[in-house]
Each structure stands twice: as C-alpha cells, then as structure tokens.
Amino acid sequence: MLKLLTALQTRQADDYTIVNEPILSSELMERAAKAFIKVFLDRFPDRKKHILIFCGKGNNGGDGLVISRMLFDEGYHHVHTYIADFSEKQSEDYLLNLERLQQKDVSIFYINQAADLEFIESDLIIDALLGSGLNKALQGEWEKLVKKINKFSGFKISVDVPTGLPCEGELLSEAIIKSDLTIAFQRPKLNFLLPISSPYIKEWKVVNIGLDENFIQSTSSPYFWFWKADIQKYIKPRQAFEHKGLLGHALMVAGADETIGAALLCTEACHRSGAGLTTALIPEMGLRALNARVPEAMYFSRNNLDKIDWLKYEVIGIGPGLGVSEESSKLLNEVLANFKKPIVIDADAINLLAQNHQLMKLIPQKSVLTPHMKEFDRLFGTHDSWWERIETALKKSVELKVYIVLKNRYTMIFTPEGICYFNSSGSPAMASGGMGDVLTGMITSMIAQGYAVEKAVQLAVFSHGYAGEQLAHKMYVVPASNLIKQIPYILRELMVK
Template sequence: MLKLLNAEQTKLADQYTIENEPIPSLELMERASYTFVKTFSERFLDKKKTITIFCGKRNNGGDGLAIARLLHQDRYEFVDVVIVDFSDKSTPEFDANLIALQQTDVSIFYLKNPEELEGKQTDVIIDAIFGIGLSRELDQSYQQLIEKLNLLSGKKISVDIPSGMPSEGRLYGNVIFKADWVITFQRPKLNFLLPLSAPYIKEWKVVNIGLNEHFIENTASPYYWIWKKDISDHIKVRKSFDHKGTYGHNLIIAGDIDTMGAALLTAESSMKSGSGLTTACIPQSGITALNARLPEVMYLSRENLDNTDLDKYSSICIGPGLGKTEEAKAIIIHLISTYKKPIVFDADALNILAEDENLLSQIPLHSILTPHIKEFDRLFGEHHNCWDRIETAFRQAQKLQSYIVLKNRYTMIFTPTGLCYFNSSGSPAMAIGGMGDVLTGMISSFIAQDYPIENAIIIAVFLHGYIGEQLGQKMYVVPPTKLIKQIPYVIKDLKS
C-alpha cells in the first residue's frame, strides 16, 4: 500500500530528500527532468517533431527549462522554449536552469502577453507553467494563455500536473490545461483519482524521482493507493487438509422476478471467489434458473428466512436486484435485528436504508456499504462536488463504524478508523449493468473465508478492477459473466 500525499506533504518530502539524501535542490530537479525526458522519449520516438515547452518562472518552469536542455541533448532537433513572463518572481532553480539553457542553441522566447501567442503551431506542447505550487485561481493573463493553448492542435503533455489544477481539493475554476498525458513525479496527485479531473487529463503516468520513501510512508496521510503487490501478499494459500468448512458459508439475499440475473451474478461471483458454500435466498421463481446455471449454489426460500439460524452464515450480503418492496424492507429489518456480524449492503438494500435514517444507524458494526455516486447521494444527501462527498464519506464511515466503498473509476474505500484507500485497477470497459453485483459477491465471499474485513474489501475491489482491466484490453465492453469466469484463475495466478 502506498501513501498518497497532498501538495504540502509532497513539498516536505522534497525538502526531506534534499536535506537527508542529501542532494541539492537543483540536482533533484535535474533528476525529475531526466526521468520525464526518459519517459517522454520512450513514446515520442520521432526526433524531428517540433516541441514547444511553456515554462512558468517557478520550479515547474525550472523543470521545463531542464527538460528543454535534456531533450536537445537527446537529439530532438526542434525544441524551443516560451517563458511565460507575466510576473517578475523566479526561483533560484529556474534561474540556474535558464543560464544552462542559454549555453545551448535552443531558442527562448519571452511571452509578455497571451496575445503574442497568435499563429503558434507545434507538434508537441509541454506544459511547465504551474506545478503543485498553485494556490489560488489563475490570474486573468494565465487564464487567457491556457485557453489559447487548449485550442492548439498538437499533443499536450503536462509536467507533474496540468497547469491550473490544484493537487487536491476543489478546482479554483475551469480554465485548466487539457493534457493528453501527464508525467507526474513520485505519486499520482489526489485530484487525478477523482472524476473532476476527467475533462483535463486523458492519461497519466507516475515516474519515480527518488524522494525519500521512508519519509513518505511515515507521513500522516489518510490516503492510500492499492496496487497489485498488496493483493498477492494478502491472498491466503490453501492448505492440504482444508475442506469446504474452512472457507465459510456466504448467504446472498438478492433478486426479484424481473431481476433474478443480479442474484445469479452475485452468487456465482461468491462461489468463484472461493467461499466454501454459497446459498442464494431468492424468490421461488428463480429456482429453475439457479439450479440450471449454478448447481454448486444452494437455495433458501424467502419464506424460510425468518426461521433460519442466520449465525451459521459466516457472511451475508443483500441488495442486488432485490427491489424496494415492503418484503425487502422487512428482510433488512429482520437481518439487522438478528445478525450481529458485518453485512454487505448493495443496490436496493442501500436505497431502502436511504429512506430510513433510523434503520441505517442500526446496521451491524463494520458493515459494508457499496454505493455508486448516485446511491451515495441518496444515502447521505445531494453533493455537488467530489471533495464534499469525500468529507461526508470520512464522517459517515466513522459515525456508522462501517466501511463505505464508493464505486468509481478509482473506487474509494473509507474505513471506520478514518482511512481512505484508492483502488488503482479498473477500466471503462467495466461500465455495464451487473458489475456491481459481481463486486458484492466477491466482497462477501472473502469475508465468508474469514479474511479481516478491510483485507476482504481491498482484495475484492482490486481483483474486480484488475480482471476487468485485463479483459478490457481485448474487449470493448466486459460482460460481468466473463469477469466472473476469470476470478479463480487470476487469484491462483496472483498467488503464484
């Protein structure tokens, strides 16, 4: 698990590295710029393309000047630099890099006024105007410049972050450089992971510039980044004398006459994720489909639910395709009053909880709510931006002492202890009905198998996205049934 930092903490990490590696600030900038150029040159092989680098006068601009010199050294033939000269203040690192660049034959143009940009054409635009130091809305002249740059054709690449975007927190305005690609230093910036960045970033890549990892990992940040290694470390090895009882019993309460498929998807995903036994509590009309499609899964009739000892189930999930009927609500009330272990609530179960604050406040300790953005807002009120939603999610996860899995491109997992894990895996090919049902089955399956709740969620969320991402490389859209098929293979693969 990697810590994610805000701009302030990143600056402290820069500073710590400078003092303790030790490495002069200018050399750290050289390292960052070298790493940028190395990554850039792996993709932009044609050295005859025209490349214009727009540099602010602080350290992001300093990077830009160093990048110009290094590209030139790397035999890119047509590199020029535009210094955005709207203010007098420059940093010593900028000044030193300017002197170094003046020793080369890269041409340097001072832009005093956005109007002077008229008629500019170039194959590649590198944006090094503002980095993570941005602290307020762009002044008028910068806004005009960025609006003009956004209209230019040519590939647009940002150094560290698109100029005009803050590293975290609400956007100051909507004039932000629109980057095809961002090459960012050491960690993704928090705003990259939220839908607010979608109009401004097509793709981003993190490059390591050797900031002190020990310092970063000891920084008090609630944000973590889940990646592949975390998962393989956590998956349990199956041992010689294990039997089905070792892997728990998952009860799935889902489905209605016209949404039985949701129940089947959840049940199959539970079974394929490894729970020893899976029982589906579905309406009677679904028995034939269940028996025909999933002979491994057992059936519990809705009528018998009240008389069943729920404690025999090591995990319960409820919601996919359930409907918002009185019967569904009665089941939830029954569950909450009789089952004291965590329950996974999804889909219609969330919508039912959203309509009854009292019921929501009684869910068992460490339960899991898996809303998408709309369901989240139904539960906790309308939100108009991601950062307000994040604030609510932190607060509610602690108040309810539950986990909130806010589903998105980078799904966020909020914990009762005040942490937020961002999931790194996923693909737009997964945007299709039924995907959420699969995730619910996976989470409850891992809980049934006695993984600590937090690990169960993290493994399920990552694996779900990871398989979707792999299939998404070959498929325009990933049908949930295809994803489910891969689960046992991929778990095996990750463990070996």
C-alpha cells in the same frame, strides 16, 4: 501501500530530501527531468518531432527548462521554448537553468502577454507553466494563455500536474491545460483519482524522483494507494486438507421477480470467488434459473424465513436487484434484526436504508456498504462535489464503524479507522450493468473465507478491477458475466508462486 500526499506535504518531502540526502534543489530538479525524459523517449522516439515547451518562472518552469536542454542533448533539434514573462517573480532554480539553456542552440521566446503568442503548428506541446503550488484560480494573462494553448493542435504533455489543476480540493476554475499525458513526480496527485480530473487528463504516469520515502511514510495522511503487490502479500493459498466446511458459508439475499439476473450475478460471483458454501435467498420463481446458472449454489425459500438458522452463515450479502417494495423492506429489517456478523449492503438495500435512517443503527460493526455516487447521495444527502463525498465518507465510516466502498474508476475504500484507500485496478470497459452485483458477491465471499474485513474488501475490489482490466485488453466492453468467469483465474494469478 503508497501513502498519498497533498501538495504541501509533497513540498515538505522535497525540502526534507534536499536537506537530508543531502542534495541541491537544482540537482533534484535534474533528477526529476531525467525521469520525465525517460518516459518521453519511450513514447516519442522520433527526433524529428516539432516540440513547443511552455515554461513559467517558478520551479515548474525550471523543470521545463531542464527538459528543453535534455531534449536538445538527446537530438531533438526542433524544440522551441516559450517563457511566460508575466511578473518579476522568479525562482533561483529557474534562473540557473535558464542560463544553462541559453548555452545551447535552442530557440527561447518570451511571452509578455497572451495575445503575443500566435497559433503554431506543433507535434508535441510540453506544459511546464505552473506546478503543484497553485492555490487560486488562474486570471488575467495566465488564464488567456492556458485557453490559447488548449486550442493548439499537438499532443499535450504536462510536467507533474496540468497548469491550473489543483493537486487536491475543488477545481478553482476551468482555465486548466487539457493534457493528453501528465507525467507526475513521485506520487499521483489526489485529484488525478477523481472524476473532476477527467476533462484535463487523458492519461497519467508517475515517475520516481527519489524523494525520501521514510519521510513520506511518516507524514500524517489518511490517503493510500494499493495495488497488485499489496494484495499478493495476503491472498491465501488453499491448504492440503481444507474443505468446503472450512471456507465459509455465505448467504446472498437478492433479486425480485423482475431482477433475478442481479441475484444470479452476485451468487455466482460469491461462489467463483471461493466461498465454501453459497446459499441464495431469492424469490421462488428464480429457482430454476439458479439451478441452471449456478448449480453449486443452494437455495433458501423466503417463505420459510422463520426457520432460518442465522448462526450458520459467516456473512450475508444483501441488495442486488432486491427492489424497494414493502416486502423487500421487511426482508432487510429481518436481516438487520437477526444477523450480528458483517453484512455486505449494496444497491436496493442501500436505497431502503436511505428511506429509513433508523435502520442504520442496526448495521453490525465491520459491515460493508458499497454505494455508487447516486446511492451514496441518497444515503448521506446531496453533495456538490467529490471532495464533499470524501469528507462525508471518512466521517460516516468512523461514526458507523463500517467500511464504505465508494465505487468509481479508482474505487475508494473508507475504514472505521478513518483511512481512505484508492484502488489502482480497473478499466472504463467495465462500465456496464451488473458490475456492482459481481463486486458484492466477491466481497461477501472473501469475508466468508475468513479474511479480515478490511483485507477481504481490498482483495475483492482489486481482483474485480484487475479481472476487468485484463479482459479489456481484448474486449471493447467487459460484461459482468464474462468477468465472473475470470475470477478464479485472476485469484490464481495473484497468488505469489
């Protein structure tokens, strides 16, 4: 898994690499620019494109000057470089690369104030004004320049991070370059993974610039990024003599008279994700639909709850379509009072917990809460920002000794050890009703099969997103029912051959 860094930690990794590789800072800048150029050449091979490059006088501007020189050497001869000359302060690497660029036949212009910059037609605009060191809102000429560039036509590409966007933490202002593509160095910035970046980054790509990975892994950070290769390390193949009795029994507690669909979705997802046995504790009126939709699933009547053998189940998933009626509340109370193994708690079960916080004390350790943003705020209080939610989730997962799955484009998994994992898979095409119900069924299934809870959650979250991602290649919208059908195929694909 990739450890994610703050802006300060990234600068420390830069410094460590420079000292211990060893390599000159200017040479590291060359390496970063080469990595940027490689992506650029693949995306924009037409050498006739008109390109504007906007540079500051710090190291991000130095990157821009190297990029300008390399583009010229690659045959892009319609490159115009603009330097924001708003202060006397300038870095040594900026000065070195300015001197190198001046030896080329490249147009260089200085902007003393934003008003001096006229509107220019261009195919491509490269933003290398200010990098990851930003710690305050842009003001004065910087703010005016950014707002003016945002009005320019042309595809905008930011170097490492859009100017004005902090790498982590709250937005400082709205004076931020609106990039179409951001090419980041070594790691995605934490804010790339949160909705606050949406107005400013349409697409991002990370390039390796050779920072010392041993140093990065040794840094103290609670944030990690996991992807396909991580999941493939522990997904378990079926063994020759395994049978349903060895692959776990899951109980899905879901649905109300008006919302049987949610119960069917989570039950079918649990079954298709590989649980040996799946039983649905749903309203009796949904039995016919259950038999038609998931004939492999068993049924337990809510009228016979006093006869249930809680010990026969490895895990319970509860909440999808459950409703918040008094009957639903009693059902949740019954589950929490009698079941001491992990419980996957979603949707209306979370809403019921929000109405009665005393029930939180009954949640078994290593259970899983799977809220979306609004459910999270109902449960833990109103938050003004995503960073406040992250702080709360880190605290509450440790305090309650549970896993919190905060659903988003890059879903976050918070652990009882105070770790936050960002999931790399998924697609906006998955933004449709029922997706959370499917994920609940998948997580429940993986726990039933004997995966450690943390691995079960990671496997379910990634494969859920990966299935949607694959379907999105051929579907504008991915309905939850379609995704369920893909689950067995996706799990088979993820197994290392």
